[in-house]
Every structure is written in structure tokens, then in C-alpha cells.
Amino acid sequence: MASSKHRSAKKEDVTCMKKSSGDGAGAVVMPTKSAWRVRLDKISRRPSTPRILPFAVYIFFTFVVDMLERLDWGGDGLRWMYGVKIAFVAATIWFLRNNYDELRSASMPRRKDWLIVIAAGAGVFVAWINLGAAWMVVGTPTGFDPRGVQGIDWELVAVRLTGAALIVPVMEELFWRSFLLRWLEKADFLAVDPARVGLKAFAITAVFFAFEHNLWLAGLLAAVVYAGLYMRTRNLWSPVIAHGVTNAMLGCWIVATGNWIYW
Template sequence: MAADPPAPKSGSSADRLRLEEPSLWIRRQVVPFAIFMLFLMLLSAAGSFFKVDLPSQPWWRRAPEYWIYPLQTIACLVVLVRWWKSYEFNWSLKWVLIGACFGAVGIGFWLLPTYLYDSLGLQSEGWWNWLGLASRRDGFNPAEHFEEGGAAYWFALVMRFVRAAVVVALVEEIFWRSFLMRMVLDFDGDYWKQPFGKPSWLSFLVVTGLFVLAHLPVDYAGALIYGSLTYALCVWSRNLGACVVMHFVANLLMGLYAVGFGKYGLW
């Protein structure tokens, strides 16, 4: 792996918080991700004890994700906005553009298998599902529960895009790249003092491996390639903002593809 990156620019509030108040910095790195995961647990619980998939039932019982996802989005955004200056984004036009290119390439690899599934005329389940070759047509489709083009339909769809492209990009990159990569580098020491983007094979294997496992098995191949590209961008740019932009562009394009081609299972 390459040599240690240079020390971060001094003077930023995010750097001062990380170096002078590590316990507070840790909480602000982890809490948004924890809130996001708690809502997923709530969705799982609702699916087990609350959901009733019958046409006679109201939409909020048949599809609890349509009210849990917006609440999750709003809760995470409130925390992120409140703690915005605590994060080391270091925005720059150069890395925004490079991050956008990485996002387009990364999501291209993720979407390729479902495109090949249709192109090859596959119609059944098989070992190829582990490579991502699947129809991916069953998933988040507001038209199944609301009048297409109506206010409820657009609210559900817009909030889903905000969740995927904005909240997920921020929450996951802050946790995976800014926090967990550092923690893996020096678990028993003052890991918060590690510079952002410092490379090591251990952090690559742990962070990328957990990123892959956080997805469905059908997405493992795409997540492995995408996660590896994100790690490469992270250690090359040493710029959290670039990683966030990559994730934003990738999820935005995935959402557009899912809605445009009826591949709702992708998101």
C-alpha cells in the first residue's frame, strides 16, 4: 500500500472536533448510520407484526415502507444538517467531477447483470442470480399503492430518491469511509487520529466485505465491484466529499434506471 497521506489541513471545525473531542466525533460519525439502521429494524418488525397484505387493508398496512422510509429520511437529514460542520467533506470541483465519474462507472457494473438477464432471455432462478442476473421487477413501486401521477405517488417517489441519493450517500460514506476505515487501522489505539483515506489491505477487506454483506445476495457481485471502486477513490482522493458524490450519482442513476425500466427490485 502507499505511504501515509499528509496531515489534514488545520483549522477546520471537523478536524478540531476529531482531534480534540474524539468521543463527540465518534458519536456524530456513528449516530446517523445507527438511526438509519433502527428504521430498517422497525420496517422488519412492521413486516412481521403489523403488515397485512390484503387489498381490503389501507396502504399503510399493506406497505409500511411507504411511511417508514420518509420518516427515516427526515430523521437522518435532521441529524446530518445539525452536525454538518462535524464532517470532513473538503468539497472541491475536481473531486466532485471525478467522484461523479466513478459513480457512473460503478453503478454501470451494478446494473449490467440485470440488463444481461433480459438480453440473454433468462427466465428462471439459478446460480447466475449470485452474479446479479435476475429480473429485479418486484420492489418499490408507488404505482402499486397510489394513483400514478397523484400527489401521494410523487411524494413517495421523491422521498425515495432523497433517501437513496442523499441520505444513503451521506450516512454510509460517513460511517464506512470516515469512521470504520480509521477504526480498523488502529482499533486499540487513537484511531480517530488516523488521516482520512489512509490505505491498508485490512481496511479494504473489512470495509468492502461488510459493505457487500449489507446488501442482498443478488447484489453481492455488484457491491463488491462498486465497494472496491469506492475504496480506490477514497485512498486516491483522500476526500470524503468525492466518495459522497460517487454514492449520490450511483444511487440517483440506479433509481432512474429502476423507474424508467420497471426494475423496482434494484432499490
């Protein structure tokens, strides 16, 4: 038999589940969310989150692979980690796809812009393979070599090319151009017209993008070109496509010439 103290506590618990307002006697109040869940919900609703998260996933996997290589763990199996990384990035973009109004609501570049977009991407590729002097390089590029005992592993090449030409451009342009470029101009970045981005935001984004790459001068030029396309056309697909053209041409050139260090 329960004590009177226990019955009293139980009664108080039930009473706490009732509404004290006039919304209806006896209505049940749902338990409140924990503080961390509330913060997580707020973060997930921020417009910046869907544009940062795919890039963060990419950087996280890059960091993990770098640490494993430094510890000499994984061996040749680490070469497939690029495919795993790209799969996670692609899945993240797909999961968050309804948040990308700049891609969903925008059509492909206008017919007269296609030539400019493709030429811009090709121009960045030409610059990339020619701006490799010692002072134009920061850090030590490790590259990616898909060769094995029996020659080139074409499955690895296919994964690398697909990721570089199709997934990376979407991921990077969402972060660098759609988010950071406009956010540096105004916190409410979705309201910023790309054509009205100021010189300060333009320059800061270009410098950050440059030093994300070992070939910093080539990266700086690429940032200027891609941002310029976005500002000129007001269409994020323009830098995405140009970026894809650059990476596709670079990948084909690397395979054809064996300059694996550029990967």
C-alpha cells in the same frame, strides 16, 4: 417542632453541600452526575459517535419496518416510513454537523477529480444493474414499489430519490469510509490519513459493505470504488458525490424501467 435528630440530619445535609477544600468557605458543590449520565457523556464525546449514530438510526428504522411487514401491520402506510426514516437520519446529521471536520473543512473535489468522481459513480451504477445473477445475490430483495391504484405515486418517488441521492451517501460514507475504514487501521481514526489505510482495513470494510446489500458482488465493487476515491483524493466529498451519482442514476433507471426490485 422538629426533633433534635431531624435538625442534626438537616445540618449534615447542608454541610455536605459545602466545599471542604480551600477554594472559598461556604462555596456550594454541585451535585454529581449519575453513573449512567457520565457514561452517556463519555459516549457522546467520542469521535466515533457522530459517524455511527446516523447509520444506526437508519438501521433501526429498517429493522422496525421489516418487523411490521412480517407481522402484516401498517399496510400501504409503511411505504411512507422511508420518508420518516430519511427525515430522522437527516435531522441527526444536521444536529451533529459541527463534528464532521472531514466535510466542513474539506472543499469540493478538485476540478480534475470531478470527471473521475462522476465516472466512478456512473460505473458503479452500470455494474449494479448488470451484476444480478443468482449467485451474486444474497437474501431475497423486496424492493420498493411506489405504484398505487392510480399509477405511480410521484411524491413517494421524489422522497425515495431525494433520500437515496442526497442523504444516504452522506450517512454511509461517514460510517463506512470516514469511520470504519480508518478505525480498523487505528483506534484514533481521525489521525489516519485515508491514503495510508492498509489492505486489511480496506478489505474488511469492503466485505462488510458488500453484505449490507442483497447484490453483494455489486456492493463489493462499490465499496472498492468509493474507498479508492477517498484514499486517492483524501477528500470524503469524493465518495459522497460518487455514491450520490450512483443512487440518482439507479433511481431514475428504476422509475424508467419499472425494475422496482432494485429499490
